[in-house]
Amino acid sequence: MKKIVFLILVCILSGRLMAQQYAYQPFDNNIAKDFTYGDYSRDEMDMAKYDKDTLAHAVVLKEYGKAWISSNGNNTPLTFIYHVKIKIFDSKAFNKGHVEIPFYIQDNGMYEEVRASSIQGVTYFLNDKGEKQESSLNPDSVHIVKENKHWSKVVFNLPNLHNGCIIEYKYSIESPFLEKFRTWEFQSDIPKVYSEYEVHIPTVFGYNVSLRGALKLTKDTVATEKDCFESTNLKSDCGVEDYEMSNIPAFKPEVYMTSPKNFLSALYFELTEATQLNNYTNLNQAWEQNVGKDWATVDNLLKINDNFGDQIGRRSIFKDRLAAITGGSTVELDKAKAIYTYIQKSISFNNLYSIYTDDGIKKALDKHSGNVAEINLALVTALNAAGIKADAVLVSTRDNGIPNKLYPALADFNYVIASATISGTNYLLDATDPLLSFGMLPFRSLNDQGREIPLDKPSYWINLTTPQKKRNVYTTDLVLADNGKLSGTITHYSIGYEAYEKREQIKEFKTVDDYIKSLTTNSPGITILKSSISNLDSLDMPLTEVYEVEIIPTNNNGELTFNPFIFDKLSANPFKPDTRAYPVNWGMPWANSYTLTLHLADNYTIDSPPQNITASLPNDGGDFTMDFSSDGNKITITNQYKFNKPVYSPAEYPYLKDLFDKIILSQKTGISITVKKKT
Secondary structure (H helix, E strand, O other), rough: OOOOOOOOOEEEEEEEEEEEOOOOEEEEOOOOOOOOOOOHHHHHHHOOEEOOEEEEEEEEEEEEEEEEEOOOOOOOEEEEEEEEEEEEEOHHHHHHHHHEEEEEEEOOOOOEEOOOHOOOOEEEEOOOOOOOEEEEEOOOOOOEEEEEOOOEEEEEEEOOOOOOOOEEEEEEEEOOOHHHHHOOOOOOOOOOEEEEEEEEEOEEEEEEEEEOOOOOOOOOEEEEEEEEEEEOOEEEEEEEEEEEEEEEEEOOOOOOOOOHHHHOOOOEEEEEEEOOOOOOOOHHHHHEEEEOHHHHHHHHHHHHOOOHHHHHOOHHHOOOOOHHHOOOOOHHHHHHHHHHHHHHHEEEEOOOOOOOOOOHHHHHHHHHHEOOHHHHHHHHHHHHOOOOOEEEEOOOOHHHHOOOOOOOOOOOOOOEEEEEEEOEEEEEOOOOOOOOOOOOOHHHOOOOOOEOOOOOOOOOEOOOOOOOOEEEEEEEEEOOOOOEEEEEEEEEEEEEHHHHHHHHHHHHOOOHEEEEEEEEOOOEEEEEEEEEEEOOOOOOOOEEEEEEEEOOEEOOOOEEEOOOOOOOOOOOOOOOOOOOOEEEOOOEEEEEEEEEEEEEOOOOEEEOOOOEEEEEEEEHHHEEEEEEEEEEOEEEEEEEEOEEEOOOOOHHHHHHHHHHHHHHHHHHOOOOOOEEEEE
């Protein structure tokens, strides 16, 4: 039952979806070919800038990659070779000579291997006399750095980098993980003159192929390579595709954007069908396995997986623990919170991301350490054991990019959280961080949608949103005495995600006193006489800081000036360009509020009161208010702004930028208060 490889090219261009099934032609070795190593021209050496991007510090002259699946009878490795030549114009691009090649190691002994013999590198440059010189990479300078139990990397630095030099290097990596077919990123942080990717896939495997990003292929050629693959006397043709792109602009990241992976132009491959090859004499007898053709198939595979669904079913682990954990409570929410706190305190996060457990939830509980799956699948299991409906949710973290929703792509997910329904209300939970309150997700998980995987019904997409906001509330009450000194109280309430971030900030110091000392270091002119911080460990409560302070205003010939925005003042607009290509995404709505009450001595008055301001964003996106009022010797100034949406489109960006300008100006000068003696 021979089948052709499933290669559908999906181009997402300007929000439009285009799919095309390409016809095949006989494969010709001239369809794709690597460029010659060590070949460079005088024109390339003399290039002083790249005409299509004169501000670029470097440009890729040529880039070639090739990936193919082969067989040696027992194994079916995926081999990938990479070859690149880069022109470096100045020292700001010397980092391009530092090369890191990550490779993956699985617990069962399977691992990727960077072939040491395949690594080549050279630097071409002109000496002081204008003569061509070259320095080759010393193999002894190539070394391996271990990142964690699953990831290591081969690292090397190309020698003798000079302004105007050309660097070239190539390597190959062999992988047993066919489900992790090599992504090809046409775009990077520097422009490229030419980039090409050649793939050979036997027809016994099926892959969905998607081109993401705004750029179009310059050329793509599809062909059939006869009898290219053989395993245990089985022969198979290969589908060969050669993808080319020319004159590729550099990808320009923007502040407050999600992962560049969501936007840069790249090819992604997702395994959908595989054929069990060993111990069969022909393809008709081989067993075909759908590994990701649709979500129903993926659901079933996950439910029976030893490191996923099987773990969730191990409720007996908690049978003898629940009574002590919940304290005998019969209130569902109280039980859920007790279980959540127990998992938080029982398993320390080892900072490894995966949708699968490494050692299982039982061992993680015993050794008090585990990856994200062990922690949050333990949470799901414990909640279900207590009679609280809970499911696992597959997540792609913000750095990992938004998962593909056109078809199941398990390789897109690198994280898992819990979803629990308690008294009709749904809660999204993550017990990896001891500072996260119940129902709060870490910022890394706030990324579009996740896939909820119930064990008793089909999976479905859910929004990864949070009911919590990020909110600062400052209330300052000061008295200006006859001697020109200000004294009073500053109260700061950190709410929601702001409370989480503040707790993180305080925990970085050895003591709370050290944290308080840092406040005065960063705020000259203020002395903290007395302080108190409450709810530091009460995660469901706002964190409250109260400071009794003394402030010495600037004295200029009897005129006293001070800025009441002592802490957390906005001093610079993060949005510099006039236009923006990608959405502004800060994960959650947020707001800040500052209220100053100033009591003046009888011999003082306000010289230049700040102007009242009201501004708002379209579509109820947010607003800013600055209000000044006086009642005798009592002055009240309120400065507050809020952003009601977690995401703003590029069309909304100019309004957002303008609002920030107004806020910054008000905090820089508009609220600065000048007082002078009455005449």
